[in-house]
């Protein structure tokens with residue numbers, strides 16, 4: 389497609405809420421997205437839209453003049469050249485695969501440093517998005533998907549170069565890389581950026597598909613690429629030679645994540661597949677595929693490939709849905725605009741504790757978020773799964789706070805969560821429950837807290853050359869008012885006073901602390917985080933006043949906090965969170981959730997229900 393030559397100067401920013409970028413960066417980011425859209429429009433593509441973004445790129449879609457739907461994948465220009473070159477490798481692998489489950493390759497262009505991969509658009513939505521909307525997938529859905537994925541694995545293993553076997557490894561199978569169309573029930577496997585020709589077959593024997601491989605002296609080295617560390621198996625993680633086993637692992641992780649409403653594989657020790665109401669044989673295979681023991685994993689993988697067609701024939705009618713109760717309460721709220729949720733947590737401290745090799749010691753805050761995935765290596769699986777479950781909560785339009793306190797034999801959870809989309813209640817309940825169950829599986833004593841706020845409301849003030857803040861009118865801290873029954877107001881409520889957080893290095897002016905102390909006398913929930921940088925100050929916050937009679941006082945305190953914030957000179961982060969009641973819920977620690985399988989005789993269950 390030579391016409392793409394006119395697309396120039398693409399720059400894609402780091403992935404974060406656009407509302408947290410500086411005003412200038414946000415403007416640049418929007419401008420670039422608009423340039424992309426406009427350029428694609430000028431090339432004759434219509435209905436151009438952003439359909440996805442990942443760690444490596446940005447994905448646009450548009451409809452060509454002949455009605456065909458195209459996808460354009462741009463690599464992030466901020467990444468190292470070697471990483472950006474992967475887009476060309478991805479284009480090559482995609483061009484090699486001809487499978488109804490893989491989008492057709494259209495072309496690859498390089499414009500200055502910017503690569504653009506063009507391919508057919510897969511119909512539908514990726515399964516991570518579907519999972520966030522629906523919560524736990526139903527047993528028959530998981531089993532049907534398992535059969536489809538098993539068939540893809542077989543196709544990839546059977547790939548040939550002419551007459552010689554040349555198995556392909558996708559290397560990054562996970563929910564967000566599977567696009568599903570509900571109407572036609574069609575699936576597509578996207579993102580071939582980690583794909584390679586397998587070096588070993590599933591029995592661990594070298595694959596010598598061409599003479600070059602045989603002559604290569606480098607056969608002991610891996611050609612494998614890193615997939616998403618939340619989904620790949622142990623061998624791919626540890627740099628073993630590439631083999632079809634990698635994708636078996638991706639498939640097992642994907643099925644597990646969708647069945648359990650999580651965004652990773654690491655929770656399987658605490659919330660095993662055997663506890664998810666799946667058919668017993670199927671659950672056992674998934675748990676064994678996720679096992680720590682290679683032999684068990686491989687045997688289960690073989691069993692999965694061999695027996696999935698039979699397992700998928702089982703009669704799995706949808707059973708009357710039991711309403712799942714949220715283990716911790718949340719409130720529903722509606723508003724004209726949904727929050728763009730960002731989570732701010734004490735996970736750095738939490739991670740540092742689990743970081744035995746002390747690799748995190750020298751990492752500053754901003755970097756830590758970026759390198760977070762890489763630093764997961766030394767953390768325990770359940771801790772990883774717990775942190776991933778908290779990140780999953782932030783994918784919902786929600787504000788609030790959570791505090792998990794592990795003491796002796798119990799876990800205490802204080803919470804205040806407000807969800808701004810009723811249609812997501814069920815899915816959010818599943819996500820919250822997964823977070824609590826994972827927390828129950830953590831044995832180390834300690835405290836973890838997080839605030840979820842709306843990045844759209846974040847106040848940003850730039851400093852001038854002297855360090856003074858630039859503004860015409862001092863922005864105001866916003867709040868909602870919800871008048872709670874008087875009887876509830878008398879209940880004791882907690883304040884965020886658990887000592888100094890080592891992650892919060894910012895020294896706040898005493899006057900601010902005094903105001904926060906006074907605020908604490910008024911019944912409310914909320915959080916405020918001051919993030920002071922050299923050139924600007926960000927104030928993330930949400931406030932919900934629960935005693936309308938105190939509004940005047942409440943408002944004046946918030947105004948005073950803003951005034952005193954103008955004297956912040958120090959650099960760092962500090963914050964306060966206020967939850968409505970102390971120790972909202974107490975849970976037993978629980979190493980592993982109990983077994984729960986799909987009934988052996990579902991008809992009997994249905995008949996009993998009808999009777």
Ligand SMILES: Nc1ncnc2c1ncn2[C@@H]1O[C@H](COP(=O)(O)OP(=O)(O)OP(=O)(O)O)[C@@H](O)[C@H]1O
Pocket residue numbers: 439440441442443444445446447459461491507508509510511513514560564565567578579580581
């Ligand atoms: N051909 C396609 N058709 C439809 N949607 C697509 C297609 N390719 C990508 N997408 C969408 O774009 C998203 C991001 O694409 P992709 O996974 O290729 O990017 P990435 O930067 O490599 O992501 P990651 O960091 O997750 O590896 C996908 O999750 C999917 O929703």
